[in-house]
Amino acid sequence: MKFLIIIPAHNEENNLPFTLESLQQQSLRDFKVVVVNDGSTDGTSEVIRKYTDQDSRFETINLQKSAHQPGSKVVAAFKKGLETQNINDFDIICKFDSDIILEENYLQTVADVFAKNSDYGLVGGLLYVEKNGDWVYEGNSNKHHVRGPMKAYRKESFLQMGGLRETLGWDNIDAILLQNSGWKEVVIPELHVKLIKVKGADYTIKPADYYGRYFYFLGLNRFLTYVAAAKEAMKIKSPAFLFQIISSYEKCKSQNLELKISKDEQKVINQQRWDMFKKKWFKI
Structure with a gap:
């Protein structure tokens, strides 16, 4: 299975290297990464260039800075990345955050699960955050919901639900619409995804x-x-x-x-x- 991985990034020079390095180290090699540089003013561009210059699987596009609104901003950036690709060339469509670290077998495990279960439409692992030097389960959501930072959709299910919505709540809307169409949302608990930055840390909304x-x-x-x-x-x-x-x-x-x-x-x-x-x- 071939993966299309789209990563929206805004001022992530400190976190993005960990994400891209963990992708480059994946045991499954058949993927393309599109990093959407959403108006970054720090060294994010230089971080991205390091990977695009040495690995043809990594690409990037640059956007003008947009207002930081929970939900809509990240999905809008995701869609801009998606527009640069022919979705028919891929089997799995991923929306990943720019501040996560994946285990080396992450993509291969997800691919195997999709291959063995034709009714699986959305798959992902569990989020872990660092606390007192240890990585612990983030725990802000139930263990049966694939969180926004590491969404992996079967192409057919992604197309059937009409893609992602530019709105607050998009990462619950997708799961509900998929399940209503007969697809299953499945969390693989043994797959641990390290989240470097706490969710919502940039939000100014009360x-x-x-x-x-x-x-x-x-x-x-x-x-x-x-x-x-x-x-x-x-x-x-x-x-x-x-x-x-x-x-x-x-x-x-x-x-x-x-x-x-x-x-x-x-x-x-x-x-x-x-x-x-x-x-x-x-x-x-």
């Missing part, structure tokens, strides 16, 4: 505003949003946090901000969330 916008752009209805907001507020035991999330959500709704998903896709997402709610609370 947590409550983030959640409110996230639930809105995910297409959730009011009931499911309020339930999800209450869950987040309970985690930190803050009633005020609940109302701040709701306020952010309602603000987006009153402004009628554009969604990147269709009405039918909204129904799919809400139905999936409703099914999860019933299963957890009513055992239905």
Whole structure:
């Protein structure tokens, strides 16, 4: 199987070398990497050039700097990289972050899993972060969800869901739409991916505003949003946090901000969330 790996990067001169080196050391050699240099002002270009000059599997494109908005910026950069390639030349489409380190057998293991399971549409490992000198499970998400930094899609499933959406929540929308089309999302727990930078470290958006916008752009209805907001507020035991999330959500709704998903896709997402709610609370 041939991999197309697209890596959006903005001011990642300190982290990107680890990512590209781990790719160059992969036991599976049949891949192409496109690094999308998204308006970097540091030494990111020089880092990229080191690999493109010596290895024909590495390519790059340069974009003008865009505003840092959670979700939409990284997907927009990903799409620019995708436009430079003929997707028909590849079997697996990957969106990787520029601050991860992969084990040498990562791509080969993913390829083997896809080859043995024709209904697998999205595959990835588990994220680990450094804590007190040790690499520990990042733990911000369940172990059955492939996180945004290391998405690997079967080409057919990627095309069927219409690619990635330039919106907050894109890395949950993809999984829901794939599963609704009959594809499986599978995490390979023995594959550990080291995340150098903590998720959201560059975001300037406040947590409550983030959640409110996230639930809105995910297409959730009011009931499911309020339930999800209450869950987040309970985690930190803050009633005020609940109302701040709701306020952010309602603000987006009153402004009628554009969604990147269709009405039918909204129904799919809400139905999936409703099914999860019933299963957890009513055992239905």
